[in-house]
Amino acid sequence: MKRNNTVLNRLFTVLVFVFLYAPILLLIIFSFNAGSSNTVWKGFSLGWYRELFNDRIIMRSVYTTLLVSLLATVIATFAGTFAAIGFYAMRRRKRHILTTVNNIPMMNAEIVTGVAMCLFFVAFFALWSDFAAWVNGIQTFFELPTRLTLGFGTLLIAHITFNIPYVILSVSPKLRQMDKNLVDAAMDLGCTWMQAFWKVILPEIKPGIISGALTAFTMSIDDFIISYFTAGSSSSTLAMTIYGMTKKRVTPEINAISTILFGTVLLLLVITNIREIRQEKLEQRRQKLPTASPAEAAQYARRPNSRLPKILAVGAAAALILCTTVVASRNAGKPVVNICSWGEYIDESLIDQFEAETGITVNYQTAESNEALYSLLKSGAGDYDVIVPSDYMISQLIEEGMLEELDYGNIPNFDLISDRFKNLPYDPDNRYTVPYTWGTVGIIYNTTMVEEPITSWEVMFSDEYAGNVLMFRNSRDAMACALFYLGYDVNTTDEGELRDAFDLLKDAKNRGVYQSFVMDEIYGKLEGGNAAIGAYYAGDYLSMLENNPDLAFVVPEEGSNWFVDAMCVLKDAPHKEEAEAWINFIAGTGPNLANMDYIWYASPNEEALESYPAYYEECYEEELEPEIFEIMAPSQETLDRCELYLSLPAEIRTLYNDLWTELGI
Amino acid sequence: MKNKLSHLATPYVIWMALFVVAPIIMVVIYAFSAADGGFTLANFSKIGTYAVVFSRSFKLALIATVICLLIGYPVSYMMSKEGPRFQRIAMVLIMLPMWMNFLLRTYSWMSILENNGLLNQLFQKIGLISLYNSIFGTNIEYFRMINTSGAVVLGMVYNYLPFMILPIYSVIVKLDHSLIEAARDLGANNVNVFRRVILPLSLPGVLSGITMVFVPSVSTFAISKMLGGGTEMLLGDLIEQQFLGGAYNPQVGAAISLVMMVIVVICMVVMNRFGEGEEQAVML
Numbered sequence: 001m002k003r004n005n006t007v008l009n010r011l012f013t014v015l016v017f018v019f020l021y022a023p024i025l026l027l028i029i030f031s032f033n034a035g036s037s038n039t040v041w042k043g044f045s046l047g048w049y050r051e052l053f054n055d056r057i058i059m060r061s062v063y064t065t066l067l068v069s070l071l072a073t074v075i076a077t078f079a080g081t082f083a084a085i086g087f088y089a090m091r092r093r094k095r096h097i098l099t100t101v102n103n104i105p106m107m108n109a110e111i112v113t114g115v116a117m118c119l120f121f122v123a124f125f126a127l128w129s130d131f132a133a134w135v136n137g138i139q140t141f142f143e144l145p146t147r148l149t150l151g152f153g154t155l156l157i158a159h160i161t162f163n164i165p166y167v168i169l170s171v172s173p174k175l176r177q178m179d180k181n182l183v184d185a186a187m188d189l190g191c192t193w194m195q196a197f198w199k200v201i202l203p204e205i206k207p208g209i210i211s212g213a214l215t216a217f218t219m220s221i222d223d224f225i226i227s228y229f230t231a232g233s234s235s236s237t238l239a240m241t242i243y244g245m246t247k248k249r250v251t252p253e254i255n256a257i258s259t260i261l262f263g264t265v266l267l268l269l270v271i272t273n274i275r276e277i278r279q280e281k282l283e284q285r286r287q288k289l290p291t292a293s294p295a296e297a298a299q300y301a302r303r304p305n306s307r308l309p310k311i312l313a314v315g316a317a318a319a320l321i322l323c324t325t326v327v328a329s330r331n332a333g334k335p336v337v338n339i340c341s342w343g344e345y346i347d348e349s350l351i352d353q354f355e356a357e358t359g360i361t362v363n364y365q366t367a368e369s370n371e372a373l374y375s376l377l378k379s380g381a382g383d384y385d386v387i388v389p390s391d392y393m394i395s396q397l398i399e400e401g402m403l404e405e406l407d408y409g410n411i412p413n414f415d416l417i418s419d420r421f422k423n424l425p426y427d428p429d430n431r432y433t434v435p436y437t438w439g440t441v442g443i444i445y446n447t448t449m450v451e452e453p454i455t456s457w458e459v460m461f462s463d464e465y466a467g468n469v470l471m472f473r474n475s476r477d478a479m480a481c482a483l484f485y486l487g488y489d490v491n492t493t494d495e496g497e498l499r500d501a502f503d504l505l506k507d508a509k510n511r512g513v514y515q516s517f518v519m520d521e522i523y524g525k526l527e528g529g530n531a532a533i534g535a536y537y538a539g540d541y542l543s544m545l546e547n548n549p550d551l552a553f554v555v556p557e558e559g560s561n562w563f564v565d566a567m568c569v570l571k572d573a574p575h576k577e578e579a580e581a582w583i584n585f586i587a588g589t590g591p592n593l594a595n596m597d598y599i600w601y602a603s604p605n606e607e608a609l610e611s612y613p614a615y616y617e618e619c620y621e622e623e624l625e626p627e628i629f630e631i632m633a634p635s636q637e638t639l640d641r642c643e644l645y646l647s648l649p650a651e652i653r654t655l656y657n658d659l660w661t662e663l664g665i
Numbered sequence: 666m667k668n669k670l671s672h673l674a675t676p677y678v679i680w681m682a683l684f685v686v687a688p689i690i691m692v693v694i695y696a697f698s699a700a701d702g703g704f705t706l707a708n709f710s711k712i713g714t715y716a717v718v719f720s721r722s723f724k725l726a727l728i729a730t731v732i733c734l735l736i737g738y739p740v741s742y743m744m745s746k747e748g749p750r751f752q753r754i755a756m757v758l759i760m761l762p763m764w765m766n767f768l769l770r771t772y773s774w775m776s777i778l779e780n781n782g783l784l785n786q787l788f789q790k791i792g793l794i795s796l797y798n799s800i801f802g803t804n805i806e807y808f809r810m811i812n813t814s815g816a817v818v819l820g821m822v823y824n825y826l827p828f829m830i831l832p833i834y835s836v837i838v839k840l841d842h843s844l845i846e847a848a849r850d851l852g853a854n855n856v857n858v859f860r861r862v863i864l865p866l867s868l869p870g871v872l873s874g875i876t877m878v879f880v881p882s883v884s885t886f887a888i889s890k891m892l893g894g895g896t897e898m899l900l901g902d903l904i905e906q907q908f909l910g911g912a913y914n915p916q917v918g919a920a921i922s923l924v925m926m927v928i929v930v931i932c933m934v935v936m937n938r939f940g941e942g943e944e945q946a947v948m949l
Contacts, residue, residue: 009743016740017758020826023773024765026783038776039783079677086674098678104685107876107933109884111901112922115908116688119915123691161684164677193670222763224887229908242768246891250772258765265764269757277750368910375913467809473895509896516812516894530780530811657914661906664898665717 024262031255036547038250039528048252049260055253056352057364061241062257068152068237069220072159077213079160080167085201087168088175105162106169113162114229121154121230122380147574149383150232158230159220166219167212174208175201221261233338233383234363244343244366249523336361337578340373340384342565343520344543345437347591347598354585360578368519369474377402377570384570385579388436391564392476395426395647403432404569410580413587418606421564425646433566434583437601439538440562440634440642441477442555444522446548449532457485457556459533461508470525470534471505473517475660476645477561478505481535484558491646495655502659509663526551537563538631539601545628553631555638562634562642564604602633609633692926695919708920715903715921722900723928725814726882729821730829733878736822737829738871742863744830745837752838759827767824771891774820778811778892785810812894820888821878828877836870837863876933883929900925 026038031049035042052058083102087095105113125148132144178201186196224239231240242254335358343366351362367373367382370393376382377397389397397403408414414434421435445454449468459465460481472478482501483490492498508514515531523540525531527547541553567586569579585591592608593615595601603609612633616624630638648656699705744755762770777783785807788794798804810816840863848862886901895902900921902910907918 009739013740013743013755016736016826019823020759020762023770023777023823024762026777027765027769027773038773039779039781039786079680082673083677086671086677089670090674098674098681101681101685104689107880107930108689108926109880109901109922109929111884111886111904112692112926113688115904115918115922116692117684118908119691119695119919120684120688157684161680164680197670218760218763222767224766224768239766239768242766242772243887246768246772246775250769254769258769262761262764266761269761273753273757276753371913372910375909378913379908379915381909514896516896518895521891524775524779528779528781530782661903662714664895664902664906665715 027255028259028262031252031259033252036249036252037528038252038255048256052253052256055348057348058238058241058253058257061236061238062261064152064155064235065221065238068155068159068235069217071156072163072220073213073217076160076163076167076216077209080164080212080216081171081205081209083164084168084171084175084205085197087172102165102168106165110223110225111229114158114226117154117158117161117226118150118229118379118381121150125149125380149234150230150381151234151383152231155227155231155235155237158226159223162223162226163216163220166215167209170212170215171205171208174205178204229381232381233340233365234336236365240365246521334361335359335575335578336363337386337575337582338363338365338384339386339388339582340365340367340376340382341388342366343368345388345599345601347594350586350591350594353591354582357585358578358581360581362582370476371474385573385575386567386569386582388565388567390645391424391426391566392645392647394433394566394568396653397568398427398432399647402571404571404573404576405431406434406569406583407580410577411584411587413584413605416587416589416605416607418604418609421604424564425644426564427566433568434587435564435566435604436586437539437595437599438562438564438604439601439632440555440638441480441535441537441560442541442553443533443535444526444541444544444551444553445533446526446529446531446550447552448550449529453552454533454554455557457481457558460535461485461504461513463511463513465532466511466513467515468532469513469515470518470522470531470536471509471514471516472535473519475656477535478517478663479656479659480561480645481505484556484560487558490559490561490643491648493649493652495652498652498655498659502663506663537601538634539599542600542628542632555634555641557641559641559643561645562639563645565601596632600632689926692919692922695916696923697920698916700914700916708916709924711917712920712924718898718900718903719925719928721814721897722883725818725899726821726879729818729825729882730875730879732818732822733826733829734871734875737826737874738833741830741834741837741870744834745840756831756834759830763827768887768891771820771824771888774816774823775811775891778816778819780807780809780811782811784808811892812896814893814897816892817889817897817899820892821882821885824888825878825881828881829874832873832877833867833870836867840866872936875936879932880929884925 030038030041032044032046033042034045034047087098087102090098128148129146132146135144136146182200182204183196186200187193191199222239224237224243227237228240228243231237236244238257242250245251245254337360339362341364345366346364351364354360355362365384367376370390373382373387373389374393374396377384377387394403411434417435421438423430427433443454443457443459445459447453450459450465460469460471472481479498479501480490482504483492483497486497486500486504488494488497488501516525518525518534520540522534522536523544526534527544529548529550538553538555541551545551567583569576569583573579586595587605589605589608589611592603592605593612596603596608596612597616597619603612613624613629634642696708697704697706699707744752747755775782779785785794788808794805794807797808844862844866845858848858853861883899884901884904885899886905889895889897889899889902893899904918904921904925907914907921
């Protein structure tokens with residue numbers, strides 16, 4: 001009966017493994033790529049590994065991931081084992097109810113668990129702040145912190161909560177397999193119940209505990225969705241960092257760190273397996289030699305390296321304690337600033353420079369779009385100090401009283417900002433904002449994939465390039481494309497006009513014009529020649545041009561949007577001073593030049609903007625083409641065709657949201 | 666003695682009440698409240714418009730689950746028939762991919778399936794595309810694989826297949842071989858042994874495998890965003906959009922989550938009726 005697998009059966013199994021490992025192999029291979037692409041091989045290099053160790057954001061998130069997974073696993077293993085024993089000792093009915101509740105986190109969709117916890121924490125924090133204020137009011141012995149936020153603590157709680165069920169699930173069967181009389185026998189022979197636990201129960205269920213802990217750790221490392229909703233603004237796990245990148249380009253540094261993690265686990269597993277196999281062989285040999293001399297038997301009986309697991313366990317525990325103390329000491333009392341910006345929207349060396357100059361630690365996260373940022377702020381999940389929203393979102397935030405007035409005395413570099421970008425409609429008296437970048441929206445197309453140069457928004461809605469067009473995945477920009485094409489005011493509040501624009505989009509979508517709805521994923525798609533046309537921002541076009549010289553950019557003849565993204569501080573931000581220090585630093589000419597060079601968005605800093613062509617020549621020893629500079633910082637003539645988005649009334653915003661969801665269906 | 670031991674569970678029971686039950690109550694409260702805090706049923710009235718999304722999500726998740734079962738069951742069965750050393754290695758190999766972050770693995774599929782991706786490049790090199798063109802008289806430069814529902818299903822199967830294999834395998838490998846021998850002695854042939862002995866006994870593993878594949882598939886949002894291109898919205902996307910995406914409306918999001926939760930629970934309860942009473946999910 002055993003071992004009658006045919007060749008065909010084996011082939012099937014092998015194919016399944018190929019299917020499981022092909023993408024992983026690919027990731028590993030491309031971590032050694034000299035180029036930055038995930039599809040084109042440019043020669044062997046270890047460069048990404050070198051860069052990895054200099055990348056503070058990735059290293060920090062790896063560290064957070066390992067720490068949270070280790071802590072959660074240890075705590076969940078203890079709690080889960082005790083809980084399983086407790087359940088085992090309960091009456092059937094009670095146990096049944098509790099096991100059902102225990103299964104909820106596993107049966108429930110991860111997104112619901114994440115969302116539920118997020119809602120719960122936010123509600124709890126609100127209650128807490130009232131409670132703490134009340135306690136602080138009636139006594140003066142100690143002061144409770146009134147403001148709690150999502151962060152490492154909530155992340156850890158969430159991980160423990162979804163880990164415990166896995167531990168219980170693998171410990172419970174072992175308990176059930178255990179002979180019930182063993183415990184009674186031990187106690188009849190004089191054990192206390194504590195001794196019975198240590199000497200009888202624990203050895204019986206040990207394999208279950210180990211496999212439970214391993215499962216929990218694996219789940220913790222791999223988790224993304226629950227962390228996404230509970231991590232808040234100050235900590236990000238590796239998965240969250242990767243998610244931020246999958247929208248643009250995943251840097252091969254991520255391949256490199258994953259290869260290292262993967263390799264480490266593989267090595268550990270290989271070592272334990274070899275050990276087990278060797279032990280098995282010894283066992284077999286011992287059985288074959290029943291008449292061996294006592295000395296020989298003793299030699300075989302002694303298990304080789306039986307101290308190794310203990311050493312490993314002690315080592316892991318020591319590392320854990322060390323990590324925790326390092327974190328605790330590092331974060332104690334050190335000034336921090338929590339920033340939320342957009343993907344690939346800063347020269348990351350500026351963060352290091354700022355940290356070195358001021359000693360303030362920067363927690364840098366990214367949001368996907370203005371609307372996503374708004375949701376993040378509203379839900380309480382995003383507890384940032386500095387944000388960099390666009391014009392129309394700024395006025396909405398001001399209207400809702402979500403921004404703090406800035407103390408411009410702390411931001412002397414504000415004077416360097418060109419007057420063109422001060423007192424704009426979104427912040428008429430300029431009390432809340434310091435501009436970060438500005439630019440235009442237009443159509444990016446691949447000249448090798450279109451018949452003739454594109455000049456009009458029409459291509460976004462016609463069948464000519466159906467299946468090759470990329471549309472914005474945010475309501476304001478997508479609707480604007482349609483509104484411009486129809487010749488309506490882009491800030492219209494007329495429901496009929498908005499419906500027309502929506503119908504145009506919906507119709508084009510149904511005809512299959514759009515290959516996909518994208519935000520930063522547009523990078524990979526246009527650079528790789530996977531799509532011909534996409535509407536996006538000028539600065540990003542210039543970034544893509546570096547990787548694909550066939551791309552062209554046009555501000556359509558019907559007009560388009562020009563935008564300003566500005567730095568603001570959120571109401572009651574806990575680190576306002578640090579936030580203003582950051583804003584002042586970024587508004588300076590040096591950082592503006594570095595940023596312009598890195599992200600290709602035009603700077604509002606007059607001096608930086610004017611000196612950029614010279615700066616470019618100095619850096620790259622070639623002239624900056626005037627056409628490129630024009631796309632980056634368009635002339636007044638082009639800007640005259642463009643309009644700023646203005647904030648819309650609440651009922652129109654609701655309409656936008658409804659239409660947007662309807663478009664998605 | 667027994668009662669004393671049962672106190673060991675008390676801390677966890679409190680923990681569950683706080684972090685499992687209370688959050689779900691929060692979802693229920695949100696689902697029934699208006700933006701200004703009052704009681705309302707309006708959030709559910711919108712659900713009708715999302716019926717398409719519901720049916721699409723459940724359809725894709727169902728397809729993915731069936732494919733996982735069709736691949737996972739034979740693999741588990743064959744693994745259980747190999748030698749112990751092979752079995753151990755195979756188990757490790759199935760768990761190991763989870764150590765490469767799932768977003769990254771999915772991203773890797775993106776670069777394989779793109780119009781200009783590795784697979785299409787391969788097809789071009791071996792002349793498959795020109796062969797296809799000459800047979801069907803078409804003029805395509807690539808096979809469209811990414812941004813289709815097929816790619817989303819592939820992503821689900823790829824990511825959740827281990828969750829199908831592990832429970833089934835762990836049940837099959839523990840089967841009592843004397844039962845199989847007894848069946849043979851009583852004259853059953855291979856097919857009958859499988860159908861009347863092995864299959865019914867492995868049912869608990871199959872059921873928990875189905876749960877562990879179906880639930881994450883029905884609620885995924887990262888996979889559909891990366892491989893589906895956002896043109897076909899799934900339930901996960903819809904919920905994410907209400908909470909953290911463009912259309913901020915946590916009340917409606919909670920209502921959708923609640924409805925999804927209820928449907929999933931009903932599915933599971935109905936399915937577990939086929940299983941044996943108290944038998945619970947088996948993982949390892």
